[in-house]
Every structure is written in structure tokens, then in C-alpha cells.
Amino acid sequence: MFSYRHAFHAGNHADVLKHAVVVQLLRYLGQKDKSYWYIDTHAGAGAYSLTEGYAAKTAEFETGIGRLWERTDLPPLLADYVDEVRAMNPDGSLRFYPGSPYLAWRLMREQDRIRLFEMHSTEIDVLRHNFRDAGRRAMIFEADGFEGIKALLPPPPRRALVLIDPSYEDKRDYARTLTCVEESLKRFATGTYAVWYPQVTRLESQRFAEQLKRLQPGNWLHALLTVSKHPTDGFGLFGSGMFIFNPPYTLAGALKEALPYLAETLGQDDHAGFKLEHRGD
Numbered sequence: 001m002f003s004y005r006h007a008f009h010a011g012n013h014a015d016v017l018k019h020a021v022v023v024q025l026l027r028y029l030g031q032k033d034k035s036y037w038y039i040d041t042h043a044g045a046g047a048y049s050l051t052e053g054y055a056a057k058t059a060e061f062e063t064g065i066g067r068l069w070e071r072t073d074l075p076p077l078l079a080d081y082v083d084e085v086r087a088m089n090p091d092g093s094l095r096f097y098p099g100s101p102y103l104a105w106r107l108m109r110e111q112d113r114i115r116l117f118e119m120h121s122t123e124i125d126v127l128r129h130n131f132r133d134a135g136r137r138a139m140i141f142e143a144d145g146f147e148g149i150k151a152l153l154p155p156p157p158r159r160a161l162v163l164i165d166p167s168y169e170d171k172r173d174y175a176r177t178l179t180c181v182e183e184s185l186k187r188f189a190t191g192t193y194a195v196w197y198p199q200v201t202r203l204e205s206q207r208f209a210e211q212l213k214r215l216q217p218g219n220w221l222h223a224l225l226t227v228s229k230h231p232t233d234g235f236g237l238f239g240s241g242m243f244i245f246n247p248p249y250t251l252a253g254a255l256k257e258a259l260p261y262l263a264e265t266l267g268q269d270d271h272a273g274f275k276l277e278h279r280g281d
Contacts, residue, residue, distance in 0.1 A: 010048035011061030011097040013266045014240035016068065017225045018165065018196045020081035020258065021242045021251070022100055025161050025192055026107040027080065028248040035111035036159035038104040039152055041145025041180070042166045043116035045126035046101040050094060061097060063227075067265050069094050075261050077254040100163055101127070105134070114138045115152055117145030146180045154188035165196035174204040174211075182215050185245065192246045199239030201230055212243045221247040221278040223255050225262055229271035238271075252278045 009015065029036045050061050068074060068082050084103055088096045098106070101116050108114060114137065118124045124142045131138050141148050149162065164180060166173040174197075181193055197208050209222055226239035244251065259274040266272070 008058050009060050011050060012064040013227045014237060016064045017240055017242055019100060019103055020077055021194060022163060023081045023084055023103055024077055024251055024254060025194060026104060028250060029159060029161060030107060030109060034159060035157045037113045037115060037155040037157065039115045039149060039160055039162045040100055041117050041149055041164045043101045043118045043127055044099050045123045046099050046130040048097045048099060050097055064266065065097065066094065075257040077258040116140045117143055117148050119144055146176050149184060153184055160191045162191055162193045168198050171202060171204050174208055178211055185216060190246060195243040197241050198237050199226060199241060200237055209241060209243060216245055218279050218281045220245050221252055223259060224275040225259060226271060226273045227266050228268040
């Protein structure tokens with residue numbers, strides 16, 4: 001369970017989809033004066049270097065954020081996301097990449113709060129260091145986010161974005177995510193829940209979206225980005241999905257423009273493509 005290090009994959013195509021959506025969800029929550037909470041069940045280190053360490057070894061960011069970095073024709077959803085990455089790289093050179101916690105921290109206002117869970121013994125130390133000056137607005141828990149989230153719902157302001165994005169290296173993460181969402185919706189039915197999942201050949205991944213749909217008959221959105229054909233050896237990530245419960249009404253339109261662009265720009269072969277599904281109340 002503790003072998004996974006997100007730094008290996010920082011800024012790859014899956015991060016592009018996930019973080020572009022997260023930025024839009026937080027932007028929408030910030031349109032109202034009332035406070036909100038951001039809750040991350042698997043926070044990781046919070047931010048990553050792309051020029052040294054794990055990310056530099058794999059350089060997966062080169063086929064993700066790297067392909068968007070110099071583009072001047074980005075759709076609004078992607079332009080907003082890239083602007084947030086640029087804020088971490090003010091000299092214009094792509095050297096650092098913000099994880100979901102860092103993006104949330106940048107977009108939060110004084111009245112908002114952030115709650116982060118991480119179990120990896122090394123990642124939690126880096127996360128705490130990255131948030132060392134956050135004060136009481138941020139709380140970091142060295143705990144299982146699937147279980148820890150129960151004590152936080154419903155949050156006091158009754159407004160929140162919950163990001164659930166385990167590594168899924170342990171196939172039990174699929175079932176645990178389904179249970180977590182189901183129980184969380186019972187505790188806090190009006191919250192926005194964003195579930196990231198990998199597109200891999202494992203059966204649990206292939207049927208995951210349909211299982212998520214059954215948790216709530218309406219008011220959900222599913223975005224899937226495929227960048228390549230199935231790997232012949234059965235291993236490896238060839239795409240990813242974002243499934244959002246109680247999404248803002250603006251998200252579907254923004255993704256309708258952004259997903260074709262991503263499929264074309266991040267696609268690695270002629271199997272690249274996308275899917276966008278959404279159902280209202």
C-alpha cells in the first residue's frame with residue numbers, strides 16, 4: 001500500500017484532466033461569499049519538483065502539462081488551469097507542479113478551510129512542510145482518508161468539494177471508493193464529490209464508471225480521456241476518468257470544449273479520444 005509515490009506521475013495526462021476539473025470546481029464554489037471546505041482523501045505531497053527526484057526520472061509531465069505549457073490556443077478551462085501552474089513557475093520555466101492541495105490553497109479565500117489526509121510516511125512529512133505556514137485554515141491528518149472523512153461530513157458551512165483519488169494500485173481501492181462515496185452522500189447529500197480513476201485493463205477499472213452511476217440516479221458528470229491504445233502487456237495507464245457528483249451546471253459546457261482539445265494534444269496514437277456524459281437532477 002505504501003509503495004505508491006505520486007511524484008513519479010506528477011503533471012502527466014491524468015493530472016491534467018484531474019486538476020483542470022478541480023480548478024473549475026473550486027472557482028465555482030468561490031463565486032459565493034459563503035465559505036466552503038476542500039477535503040482531499042489522498043493528498044500526496046501537495047507539490048512536486050519536475051527537475052529532480054522521481055518526476056525527473058520518469059518525465060511523464062512532458063506528455064501532460066508539458067504539451068500545454070507553450071500553447072496559446074487553450075480553451076478557457078485549460079487556460080485557467082495552466083495559469084495556476086504558471087503561478088508556481090513565475091520565471092516561465094516549467095520546474096514545479098502543483099498537486100490538488102496546492103491548487104486548492106491558492107484558490108481558497110480567508111473564510112475557506114482545507115482538510116488533507118495522507119498515510120504515506122514520507123509524503124505526509126513533505127505535505128506538512130509544504131503547509132508549514134498555513135495556520136489553522138489547513139488541517140493535515142496522517143490517517144486513512146476513506147475512514148477519516150466520516151468525521152468531517154457534513155462540514156460546518158454545508159458547502160464542500162471532496163476529492164477522492166487513491167492510487168488504485170490495490171484493487172480494493174475501487175470498492176472502498178464506492179463505499180466512501182455512498183456513505184458520504186448519506187451524510188452530506190449536497191456536497192460536490194470528485195472521483196478520479198485510472199483507465200487500465202483491470203476489470204475493476206473498466207466497470208467502475210457504471211458502478212458510480214448507480215450511487216446517485218441523477219446530478220452527475222463523467223469525463224473520460226483516453227490517450228493511447230491498451231498496452232499489449234496489460235500494464236500501464238492509457239487514460240483516466242473524472243466522475244463528479246453534484247457538479248456545477250457550467251462544467252459540462254467547459255469540458256465539451258476542452259476534452260476534444262486534450263484528446264488531440266495529449267493523444268499518443270490513433271486510439272486517443274474522450275467521452276463526456278452528464279445527467280441532471
